[in-house]
Amino acid sequence: MGRVNSRRRLRIAQAFGCTSCDGTYLAFGPDTNLPRLLAWMNELHAAPTLFGDES
8 A cells, every 4th residue: 555654544554454555754754753653553553443453
């Protein structure tokens, strides 16, 4: 999935069953955005989606 530059879009990609995504979020301000992106990824694994996790 392309154009994933927010936590919301990352959640949507997960709900669609995507296993990869593309975005420029990390390219702009990596010192600030890397910790945020890692927190989003941890949140995806810790909190179930609205539709329920299939894994």
